[in-house]
Amino acid sequence: MIKTSNEKVKQLYDYVQERCLWQFFSRAWDREANIKNITRMAGEILTGTEPDVKTPMDKQFFADAKWMVADLKQRFDWIAAEPPESIVRLMSELKDELLDLAVTHSTNSELNWSFY
Amino acid sequence: MPLVLLDCDKVIPEREKHVYLKVDGEDTRDYLPLANVATIPGTLSERGCSFCGAKLVIGGVLKDTIQMIHGPIGCAYNTWHTKRYPSDGDNFQLKYVMSTDMKESNIVFGGDKRLYASIIEAFDEMPHIKRMIVYTTCPTALIGDDIKAVVKKVMAERPDVDIFTVECPGFAGVSQSKGHHVLNIGWVNDKVGQVEPKITSKYTMNFIGDYNIQGDTYLLQKYWDRLGIQVIAHFTGNATYDDCRSMHRAQVSVVNCARSAGYIANELMKRYGIPRLDIDSWGFNYMAEGIRKVCTFFGIEKKGEELIAEETAKWKPKLDWYKERLRGKKMAIWTGGPRLWHWTKSVEDDLGIEVVAMSSKFGHQEDFEKIIARGRSGTYYLDDANELEFFEILEKVKPDVIFTGPRVGDLVKKLHIPYINGHGYHNGPYMGFEGFVNLARDFYNATSNPLLKLAATDIREPEPKEKLEAAE
Numbered sequence: 118m119i120k121t122s123n124e125k126v127k128q129l130y131d132y133v134q135e136r137c138l139w140q141f142f143s144r145a146w147d148r149e150a151n152i153k154n155i156t157r158m159a160g161e162i163l164t165g166t167e168p169d170v171k172t173p174m175d176k177q178f179f180a181d182a183k184w185m186v187a188d189l190k191q192r193f194d195w196i197a198a199e200p201p202e203s204i205v206r207l208m209s210e211l212k213d214e215l216l217d218l219a220v221t222h223s224t225n226s227e228l229n230w231s232f233y
Numbered sequence: 234m235p236l237v238l239l240d241c242d243k244v245i246p247e248r249e250k251h252v253y254l255k256v257d258g259e260d261t262r263d264y265l266p267l268a269n270v271a272t273i274p275g276t277l278s279e280r281g282c283s284f285c286g287a288k289l290v291i292g293g294v295l296k297d298t299i300q301m302i303h304g305p306i307g308c309a310y311n312t313w314h315t316k317r318y319p320s321d322g323d324n325f326q327l328k329y330v331m332s333t334d335m336k337e338s339n340i341v342f343g344g345d346k347r348l349y350a351s352i353i354e355a356f357d358e359m360p361h362i363k364r365m366i367v368y369t370t371c372p373t374a375l376i377g378d379d380i381k382a383v384v385k386k387v388m389a390e391r392p393d394v395d396i397f398t399v400e401c402p403g404f405a406g407v408s409q410s411k412g413h414h415v416l417n418i419g420w421v422n423d424k425v426g427q428v429e430p431k432i433t434s435k436y437t438m439n440f441i442g443d444y445n446i447q448g449d450t451y452l453l454q455k456y457w458d459r460l461g462i463q464v465i466a467h468f469t470g471n472a473t474y475d476d477c478r479s480m481h482r483a484q485v486s487v488v489n490c491a492r493s494a495g496y497i498a499n500e501l502m503k504r505y506g507i508p509r510l511d512i513d514s515w516g517f518n519y520m521a522e523g524i525r526k527v528c529t530f531f532g533i534e535k536k537g538e539e540l541i542a543e544e545t546a547k548w549k550p551k552l553d554w555y556k557e558r559l560r561g562k563k564m565a566i567w568t569g570g571p572r573l574w575h576w577t578k579s580v581e582d583d584l585g586i587e588v589v590a591m592s593s594k595f596g597h598q599e600d601f602e603k604i605i606a607r608g609r610s611g612t613y614y615l616d617d618a619n620e621l622e623f624f625e626i627l628e629k630v631k632p633d634v635i636f637t638g639p640r641v642g643d644l645v646k647k648l649h650i651p652y653i654n655g656h657g658y659h660n661g662p663y664m665g666f667e668g669f670v671n672l673a674r675d676f677y678n679a680t681s682n683p684l685l686k687l688a689a690t691d692i693r694e695p696e697p698k699e700k701l702e703a704a705e
Contacts (some may be wrong), residue, residue, distance in 0.1 A: 118258055126333045133687055134260075134606040135578060136513040136522075143495055147502075147509075173484060174475045177508035180529040217262075223600040 119214055126210045128193055136188065139181050140219045145228045151178070152215045158182035159189075160208035164201040191209060235264055237613070241621035245275040251616040253601075255609065259428070261602045268616040269597040271407045276619045279641065280594050284370050286412025288312045290493055292366045292399060294444045295477070296322030299355050299362055301331045303380055306333070308403075316637025317657040318445045320471045325362070325477040329354050335372060340392030344378045353386050360506050364474035365396045374402035393474035395474065397424055400508060407652050408595035408617075409569075410492070417496035420477065425497075430479035434463035436531040439483040439507070440496050442490025442571075443514065445470030447661030452668055453514060456524060457542075460536050476551070481505045485530055487523075489514045489664075490573040492600055514664040515572070515577025515672075517552055523544070538685040544666040552583060552666075555673035560585030562680060565630065567623070567637035570596025576636070581609070583674055589630035592618040620644060633680050649689040651679035 118131055139151040147197055154175075158168040159182040170179045187195055199207070222230070235253075242248040247682030250267040272278040283291070284304075286544035289312040300311040320326055333351045335344050352365065367380050384396045401415035404480070443449055450470030456533050457464050465483040466476040480486075486498040488511045491689045498509040510530060527535030564586050566573050570593040580586040592615040593605060605614060614627050623641065627648065635645050636655030645652050655660050659675040662668040 118260060118263065138513070138574075138603065139490070141606070142509075143336070143491075143499060143599055147499065157411045159545060162505070173506060176530050177510050178548055179483065180510060180526040183529050184525050218260060222262045222600070224262060225602060227269070228598065 121210055121214060122208060123207075124139065125193075125195065125199075125207055126214065129189065129211045130186065130214050132189060132192060133185075133190065133211070137181070137185065139214050143227070144221050144230070145223075148219045148228075150174075151181070152212055152219065154178040155182045155185065156208045156215070159186050160205055162186045162209070163196065163199075163204045209215040215229075236266070237378050239622055239625050240274075247271055247273045248255070248276060250620070251365065252622070255605060255612055255614065255615045257610045261605050265598055265605070266601050266614060266616045267598075268593065268601055269348070269407060269410060270593070273642070274618055276617070278617055278619065279406070279601070280617060282371075283401050283408035283411035283415070284399075284403045285312050285399045285411030286406075286493075287399045287416040288366075288368050288412070289316060290409065290413060290444065291416050291469050292368070292397075293326060294318050294320075294327050295364070295366070295474050296470055297361065297362060297364055297473045298326070298685070299329070299331055299365040301333070301352060301355060301365055303333045303344065303346075303351075303367055303373045303378065304335055305372065305558070306332050306334045308370045315657075316444070317447050317661075318470060319448060321451075322471075322473075324539075329359075334372075340376055343376060343382075343550045344373055344661035345383050346595060348373075348380060348383050349386065350618060352383070352396070354700075356391065357515070359568055363377055363394045366395065366399060367396060368399045371402045371404055373612075374400065374404075377566075382592065383630070395427075395489070397474075410595040410597065415494055415496060418500065420499040421480075421497050424478045426481045426500070428475045428477070428478035430465050430476070430482050432482070433643050434598065436460075436462040437465050437483045437499075439466050439468060439486040439501070440448050440464050440470075441468040441486050441488045442492075442494035442572060442666070443467060443470045446656075447658045447663075449514070449662040449664040449668065452662045453666045455654065456540060458693055459540055460524075460528065460533060462527070462531065468497060470522045472632065481507070484508055484556040485510055487512060487527055489575075492569070492596060497538040498640065506695070511573050513579065514576045515668045515669065517545075517549070517666055519575075519579050520669070521664050547566075548666040548670050550578070551670045552673060555670070555677050556584050558677055559673065562586050562634070563589045563625075563630065563632045564676075565590040565632040565635045565637075566655060567592040567635060567641055568595050569685065570600040572655060574600060574607055577604065577612075579669070580672075582620055583669060584676070588612060589632055590625075590626050592623070617672045624648075634676060646685070649685045652687055653679055 142148050155178050163169045236249050237252045237254050238249040253266045296631050309330045313330040339347050380398050387680050401412050464478045486497045486501050486509045501507040502509050513519035524537050530533045532625050573591040577588040590613040635652045638656045642652035653675050663672040
C-alpha cells in the first residue's frame with residue numbers, strides 16, 4: 118500500500134499505475150533505471166529545465182517522461198501552479214513510492230534472477 | 234480480501250495462491266498470485282507446451298522459413314495452422330510445416346539420419362527457400378539426438394542455406410512461456426548480427442512482440458511508413474529470417490508483447506545498447522500514446538500528431554458509436570497473459586467496458602503486477618485456471634462476453650455466453666486505431682446477437698401425459 122499521505126503524490130502514483138509499463142520491466146535493474154531516470158526527467162520538464170538527452174537510453178527516458186508530463190498536466194490542474202521546489206519534492210516522493218512498489222518490496226520472485 | 238480459495242478448489246487448496254480478488258487499498262506488495270510455476274497436480278491446466286511456445290508463437294510466423302519439427306507427426310500438426318498470422322510471402326508459413334515423423338525404430342536407433350534426410354528433402358522440394366528452423370521435441374530430446382551437429386553438416390554441404398536450431402522440448406518448462414524464452418535467447422546468441430540491413434531511413438527501429446495476427450503488422454506498418462521510420466525487423470510478424478538477423482542495427486526496440494519477446498529486447502539493450510520502449514498497440518488512446526513516444530524518440534513529433542489526427546478523424550466516430558452501445562458491458566479475458574494488461578484499461582477508457590475477470594495461462598508475476606496495477610477492484614485475477622474455476626468465476630461475475638481461445642470458447646458457448654477469439658481474433662486486426670474499432674464491432678455483434686438467447690430456449694413440446702405415464 119502507498120505510504121505517503123500527500124494527496125498529490127497519490128494522484129501521480131495512481132496515474133503511473135494505470136498507464137506506465139516502464140515501472141514493471143523484467144528485472145530490478147531495468148525497473149530502477151526507468152523509475153529514477155523518467156521521474157527525474159519529468160521533474161526537469163515540469164520545472165522548465167531542458168533534460169540532457171545525449172545517449173539512446175536518454176532518448177527513451179525522455180520519450181516516456183515527456184508524455185507522462187503531458188498527461189499529468191491534462192489530468193491535474195494543480196500541477197501548473199506548483200512551484201519548482203515543490204515539483205522536485207513531489208517527483209522525488211513519487212520515485213520513492215514507485216521503487217518501493219516495483220523493486221524494494223516487490224513480491225515478484227523473478228525480480229532478481231540473473232538469468233531470464 | 235486476500236487470495237481466494239474457490240469452492241471447487243477445496244480439494245486442491247494450493248490453488249488459493251493463484252486466485253486473487255482485488256479490493257481498494259491493496260497492491261501487489263500485499264498479494265501477488267503465484268505464476269510461471271509448475272501446474273499443481275489435480276488441476277487440469279489449459280497451458281501449452283514449451284515447444285509450442287517457440288514454434289507456434291514466434292518461429293512459425295517467419296514467412297520464408299521451413300519449419301522442421303523433429304519429432305512425431307502430432308507435434309507438427311498441433312502447432313500448425315491454429316493461429317492466423319498471414320504474410321505477404323504467399324502465406325508459405327501457413328501452408329507448410331515439415332516433420333521428421335519419428336517412429337518407434339527411429340526412437341530406438343536414433344533419429345539423426347532421419348533428420349538429415351528430412352532437411353535435405355525439404356530444401357530439395359522447395360529450392361526457393363533457403364532458411365529453416367529445426368525444433369527438437371520431447372522424444373528427440375530424450376534420446377539425445379544432436380540436432381546442432383546435423384544442422385552443421387547440412388550448412389557445410391550447402392553454403393547457401395542457413396538453419397537455426399531450437400532445443401526446447403515440450404517438457405523444458407512449466408508452460409509455453411519457456412519456449413518464448415529459449416527462442417529469444419537462442420536467436421540473439423546465434424543469429425543476430427549476421428546480416429547487415431540496407432538502411433533506407435534516418436529513423437530505424439525493431440518492432441518486437443507482434444505476430445501479424447490477422448494483419449496487425451500490416452496495419453501498424455502503414456503508420457511507420459507514413460512516419461518515415463524503417464522497421465529493420467518485426468519480431469516476428471510478416472518478417473523474414475534475415476530481417477531478424479539484422480536487429481542489431483536498429484536505433485530502438487519498440488516492444489508490444491513484453492512477455493513473449495521482452496527477452497530479446499533486453500538482450501539487444503545489454504549487448505548492443507539499443508534502448509527498449511514498451512508501448513501498447515491495442516487501444517485507441519494507447520496507440521496514440523505509443524506513436525507519440527516513438528516520434529519523440531526520433532524527434533518527429535509533428536509527423537506523429539498529423540498521423541494521429543488523421544486516424545482519429547477517420548476512426549473515432551465509429552469507435553464512439555460502439556462506445557455508446559457497449560458502455561457498462563462486462564468482459565472476461567482468458568488468454569495467455571499480456572493481453573490482460575494491454576486490454577483491461579483500454580476497453581474501459583475507450584469503450585466504457587468493465588473487465589470483471591482475467592485469467593492468464595502463462596503470464597509471469599511481472600505480468601500480474603501490470604494486470605493488477607491497471608485492473609479494477611472487484612475483479613478476479615487467476616493464474617493457470619481450469620474449467621471448474623472458470624465455471625465458478627462465471628457465476629460470480631456474470632460477464633456479457635469472454636475473450637478467449639476456441640476451446641474455452643466452445644465451453645462457454647454451451648453456457649450461452651458469447652465468446653470472442655482473444656488469440657487469433659474474430660474479425661481482426663485488433664491493433665491500432667482501426668483495429669480497436671474492429672474489436673468493438675466484434676464485441677457489439679457478440680453481445681447483440683439474439684442467437685445465444687434463442688439457443689437457450691427449449692422449444693420442444695411438453696411430453697404428452699399418457700406417454701410419460703407409460704414410461705413410468
